[in-house]
Amino acid sequence: MDNPQRPTMRSRKLGTMLRELRESRDLTLQKAARLLNRTPSSLSKLETGKRGIRRPALEHMLDRYELTDPDHRKAIYALARRSSERGWWHRYEGKISPSMLDYISLEADAEAIKSFQLHLIPGLLQTEDYVRANMASGVSQGRTLDVDGLVDIRMRRQQVLFGENPPHLWAIVSEAALHQQFGGPDVMKAQLRRLIELSLLPNVTLQILPFSAGAHPGLNGSFTTLTTKELSVVLVENLTSGWYLEQADDIRRHNVVFDHLRAVALSPSDSRSLIERLVSEA
Numbered sequence: 001m002d003n004p005q006r007p008t009m010r011s012r013k014l015g016t017m018l019r020e021l022r023e024s025r026d027l028t029l030q031k032a033a034r035l036l037n038r039t040p041s042s043l044s045k046l047e048t049g050k051r052g053i054r055r056p057a058l059e060h061m062l063d064r065y066e067l068t069d070p071d072h073r074k075a076i077y078a079l080a081r082r083s084s085e086r087g088w089w090h091r092y093e094g095k096i097s098p099s100m101l102d103y104i105s106l107e108a109d110a111e112a113i114k115s116f117q118l119h120l121i122p123g124l125l126q127t128e129d130y131v132r133a134n135m136a137s138g139v140s141q142g143r144t145l146d147v148d149g150l151v152d153i154r155m156r157r158q159q160v161l162f163g164e165n166p167p168h169l170w171a172i173v174s175e176a177a178l179h180q181q182f183g184g185p186d187v188m189k190a191q192l193r194r195l196i197e198l199s200l201l202p203n204v205t206l207q208i209l210p211f212s213a214g215a216h217p218g219l220n221g222s223f224t225t226l227t228t229k230e231l232s233v234v235l236v237e238n239l240t241s242g243w244y245l246e247q248a249d250d251i252r253r254h255n256v257v258f259d260h261l262r263a264v265a266l267s268p269s270d271s272r273s274l275i276e277r278l279v280s281e282a
Contacts, residue, residue, distance in 0.1 A: 008102045009246060010083040011049035013231045017076055019047040021065045035064050052084055079230050082109065088156060095149050099244060103235060104153075106228055108160055110167040114225040114258050116218050119180060121191060122171045124158050125198050125206075130191045131155075133183030161201065170205045172218075172261050178208065178278055189282040192275050199272055207265035208274055216264055217257045225254055 022032045029047075033040040045051035053061070058080055062073055089104040107113070115122045121130060131154050135147050160166060181188055199206040209216065224235045234245040234254045245251065266274060 006098055007049035008083060009106060009231060009233055009244060010079055010102075011052065012246070013049075014053075014076065014079045014083055015047040015049045017079070018061070021062075021067060022047075025065055027065075036061055053080060055080070075230070082230065089153070092149065092153055095146055096153065103226070103233075103244070104157060106226055106231075106233065107157060107167075109228045110160070110226050111229060112225075112227045113167050113169045114255075115169065115171045115222075116173075116224075116258060116261055117171070117177055117222045118174045118218065119222070120177055121173065121195065122169075122224075123154055124161060124169060125171060125195055125204075126154065126158075127187070127191050127194045128155060129187045130182050133187055137182065161198070161203065166203045168203050168205070170207075170258075170262070172207045172209055172258070172265050174209045174218075175211050175274070178275065185282055189279060192279045192282070196272055196275050196279070199268065199275075205268055206271055207262055207268060208271040209261060209265040210274070213264045217260050223254055223257075225251065225258065 022029075025032075027035065029040050029043055032038075033043045036043065042051060046053055055077065058077065062076065067073055067076075085105075087105055087108055089101055089108075093101065113124070115124075120134065123131075126134070128151060131151050132147065135150060161169060178192065182191075195206060198204050209218070221236060226233055226235065231246070232251050234251055236243045236245065245254070265271070
């Protein structure tokens with residue numbers, strides 16, 4: 001029997017692909033359910049990402065939908081498999097939101113990550129002391145934060161940059177983030193040195209958006225675009241939550257903004273020179 005689950009970005013994407021296949025065969029939900037010997041309710045939950053599906057049942061479904069393209073079938077099988085996999089991040093269930101667990105799972109498989117930050121150093125480039133200072137600056141609103149656990153999660157996430165097939169991280173950071181003092185001068189100096197070090201990695205491109213750039217399309221807020229073999233998603237964060245934008249038009253618009261930002265930001269070499277100057281002046 002297929003398993004009920006919390007919808008994730010992968011399971012929603014899988015459901016969308018299966019719904020599009022059904023509709024391409026001019027099948028209503030009721031007709032497809034009869035064809036597959038399922039209930040309309042179970043098929044609906046599958047198409048909305050609320051229910052998983054095992055490989056034999058998925059193969060049967062694709063056969064009944066007459067999908068013969070081997071590459072298309074392979075992509076669907078891979079998406080279904082990754083939807084049910086569990087990684088190191090699952091041991092932190094209850095400490096961070098389900099949506100962030102979902103994001104970390106995609107981050108671990110990312111091929112490309114594009115991050116624009118107005119006020120903070122990107123999470124994948126932060127030092128441990130910077131992370132702690134950042135968390136200390138927040139308002140707990142009556143909740144006791146497991147700072148050590150949250151720091152550990154952030155540090156574990158950074159290992160994605162050093163894996164066997166690391167993603168390409170393209171980070172654009174406002175110059176303001178280099179001057180914002182988190183934890184005092186020593187913490188910031190170490191953070192700036194870390195930026196220089198990581199910017200030399202072959203899979204990291206770092207650009208600084210200088211004050212001299214003036215008004216720019218990123219003033220509406222920070223965002224991160226993450227792309228895996230299966231899907232793309234944009235994360236937009238605010239004080240209390242994050243939004244995951246999955247529609248193609250939303251992703252396209254954020255990609256356009258990112259292209260504008262990297263066009264007006266300093267080159268990677270000039271960005272490194274600026275950071276080196278700030279370190280020498282600290």
